[in-house]
Amino acid sequence: xxxxxxxxxxxxxxxxxxxxxxxxxxxxxxxxxxxxxxxxxxxxxxxxxxxxxxxxxxxxxxxxxxxxxxxxxxxxxxxxxxxxxxxxxxxxxxxxxxxxxxxxxxxxxxxxxxxxxxxxxxxxxxxxxxxxxxxxxxxxxxxxxxxxxxxxxxxxxxxxxxxxxxxxxxxxxxxxxxxxxxxxxxxxxxxxxxxxxxxxxxxxxxxxxxxxxxxxxxxxxxxxxxxxxxxxxxxxxxxxxxxxxxxxxxxxxxxxxxxxxxxxxxxxxxxxxxxxxxxxxxxxxxxxxxxxxxxxxxxxxxxxxxxxxxxxxxxxxxxxxxxxxxxxxxxxxxxxxxxxxxxxxxxxxxxxxxxxxxxxxxxxxxxxxxxxxxxxxxxxxxxxxxxxxxxxxx
Ligand code: FAD
Numbered sequence: 463x464x465x466x467x468x469x470x471x472x473x474x475x476x477x478x479x480x481x482x483x484x485x486x487x488x489x490x491x492x493x494x495x496x497x498x499x500x501x502x503x504x505x506x507x508x509x510x511x512x513x514x515x516x517x518x519x520x521x522x523x524x525x526x527x528x529x530x531x532x533x534x535x536x537x538x539x540x541x542x543x544x545x546x547x548x549x550x551x552x553x554x555x556x557x558x559x560x561x562x563x564x565x566x567x568x569x570x571x572x573x574x575x576x577x578x579x580x581x582x583x584x585x586x587x588x589x590x591x592x593x594x595x596x597x598x599x600x601x602x603x604x605x606x607x608x609x610x611x612x613x614x615x616x617x618x619x620x621x622x623x624x625x626x627x628x629x630x631x632x633x634x635x636x637x638x639x640x641x642x643x644x645x646x647x648x649x650x651x652x653x654x655x656x657x658x659x660x661x662x663x664x665x666x667x668x669x670x671x672x673x674x675x676x677x678x679x680x681x682x683x684x685x686x687x688x689x690x691x692x693x694x695x696x697x698x699x700x701x702x703x704x705x706x707x708x709x710x711x712x713x714x715x716x717x718x719x720x721x722x723x724x725x726x727x728x729x730x731x732x733x734x735x736x737x738x739x740x741x742x743x744x745x746x747x748x749x750x751x752x753x754x755x756x757x758x759x760x761x762x763x764x765x766x767x768x769x770x771x772x773x774x775x776x777x778x779x780x781x782x783x784x785x786x787x788x789x790x791x792x793x794x795x796x797x798x799x800x801x802x803x804x805x806x807x808x809x810x811x812x813x814x815x816x817x818x819x820x821x822x823x824x825x826x827x828x829x830x831x832x833x834x835x836x837x838x839x840x841x842x843x844x845x846x847x848x849x850x851x852x853x854x855x856x
Contacts, residue, residue: 510527540716671689
């Protein structure tokens with residue numbers, strides 16, 4: 463069969479592109495290596511920017527989110543043994559939305575496949591791209607039911623298969639440049655079956671290492687603990703996890719942590735990359751396939767959605783009206799925001815990790831940076847703007 467667009471990957475980026483195309487009555491096929499049940503339960507991100515929420519809402523994709531997501535107005539920094547509340551909504555009028563990624567993916571799959579009639583194949587294996595630099599690209603994959611390789615011809619391929627996908631590798635050598643940044647730091651990412659221990663996100667800057675507390679839902683909370691990038695999660699039995707969290711998030715007057723069963727424990731390496739341009743021939747990359755931002759500033763899912771809005775709209779305009787302005791400017795429009803968020807992530811990484819660097823000079827400048835956010839209204843506003851992210855493009 464032939465589809466105008468084949469989308470590789472059913473994450474937030476791929477499903478959003480698919481939904482936009484279906485709303486414009488463009489046929490597309492989504493190929494996903496995992497099962498539907500798996501992607502609907504895979505916990506990852508949880509923080510959505512106002513711009514991402516409004517972008518979803520404008521495309522009819524936020525009904526459930528707007529009913530169920532929590533709206534946050536403040537976050538808290540803990541350093542020097544004290545609590546420092548940062549009321550960003552008071553400063554800017556803008557919220558952060560907390561909605562676990564798997565809930566959003568569940569909403570997007572349901573809307574795409576069950577409401578808008580989009581085609582999706584789960585459990586495919588060995589996806590390969592062919593002739594993406596010519597006018598007649600195709601995508602092939604091994605069908606899980608028959609074990610046979612199927613070939614799908616198309617006009618465009620949307621590479622939305624995340625950081626470990628295959629689409630990026632289909633770009634012929636020399637067509638793109640990949641810039642990389644590595645903080646040389648790991649975060650032990652934990653999910654705990656327990657209500658949040660505070661009413662907001664909490665960042666703990668401590669000489670023993672960074673610790674974070676991120677509410678996800680009424681009964682699940684994410685925590686992070688800075689660790690060596692090659693650390694083994696097995697080095698972190700429950701008692702050690704809770705002892706370190708108590709120590710690093712401890713501050714005068716802080717409520718005790720609500721402990722619970724650890725339901726996820728894995729080490730994430732804090733590294734980034736950016737592929738430029740995000741387009742080669744008829745292959746257009748979006749989301750983590752094109753750029754990775756370490757979860758330091760909670761920007762990855764937001765960038766993936768921003769790319770998807772632009773890509774979905776651009777493909778729909780080209781395929782239904784012959785207007786290729788959006789496609790021509792797609793990569794540049796995404797990369798401007800990508801680099802802005804990379805820079806903020808870089809800045810914030812120093813704030814989180816400087817105190818524990820072992821270098822008293824870095825620790826001193828980090829604490830000065832933090833104090834400035836609380837002492838200067840201009841610095842506070844600048845921080846809030848970057849923390850909350852740019853508005854939706856449209
Ligand atoms: P993905 O969500 O990775 O989706 C890609 C899809 O492609 C997957 O379903 C995958 O199974 C599929 N796939 C892979 N290979 C193939 C293939 N060869 N063929 C077909 N399908 C394939 N971001 C935020 O904005 N805020 C946060 O708070 C935040 N917290 C995070 C916490 C953690 C622990 C982690 C790991 C990430 C976090 N992120 C956060 C980042 C965010 O999860 C990602 O940026 C986001 O998932 C990117 O979406 P995507 O659609 O580009 O890729």
